[in-house]
Amino acid sequence: QLQLQESGPGLVKPSETLSLTCSVSGGSISSSSYYWGWIRQPPGEGLEWVGSIYYSGSTYYNPSLKSRVTISVDTSKNQFSLELSSVTAADTALYYCARHSSMRTGVFAPWGQGTLVTVSS
Amino acid sequence: QSALTQPASVSGSPGQSITISCTGTSSDVGAYNYVSWYQQHPGKAPKLLIYEVSNRPSGVSNRFSGSKSGNTASLTISGLQAEDEADYYCSSYTGISTFVFGTGTKVTV
Secondary structure (H helix, E strand, O other), X not given: OOEEEEEOOOEEOOOOOEEEEEEEEOOOOOOOOOEEEEEEEOOOOOOEEEEEEOOOOXXXXXXXXXXXXXXXXEOXXXXXXXXXXXXXXXXXXXXXXXXXXXXXXXXXXXXXXXXXXXXXX | OOOXXXXXXXXXXXXXXEEEEEEOOOOOOOOOOOEEEEEEOOOOOOEEEEEOOOEOOOXXXXXXXXXXXXXXXXXXXXXXXXXXXXXXXXXXXXEOOEEEEEOOEEXXX
């Protein structure tokens, strides 16, 4: 059964870079059938797609975050990562990683349990 | 890329049916049959309920059904149960390899 697990610092200072990793187990991140995405949810608010990556390294970003987001993949470790630069309090959120089907159907499943990142000095 | 519009809350009694709407534009919901629905219980990760407008993944109850008309997609929950009390989110492909989620709906049973 495929499982995803987010990890990274829970506290980041304003203007610094948020870095998270999603570890995939029970399946290969190199599967040609799937993409790997990041979704975030500010406390008490709705979901926002951050971006996605294919195992080959092709990336796709939310236009509203594109200038600050970098998603990368490490197939040797079966992991993919998120970097969000110049963070502000507005980036405080629960960050989820998820597998999804094509870059059209966008069927996100399964999801990791999520990791809370707080931006504060 | 604006969030899809959902009602903030919908309520119903056990056994009743409720419908949650998800309104987008002719560039997202109206343009593609790539609408998904997710259920999120408090403190839990979202769970896929419906994909490609009306398809249910294996293991999801047939009490959940999806449809679309024009720029609005809908999720119907029939035979409402206490366990259905949760937040529900729609999502859609928006073109140019991007996705957008809905504003979310709190269902109270």
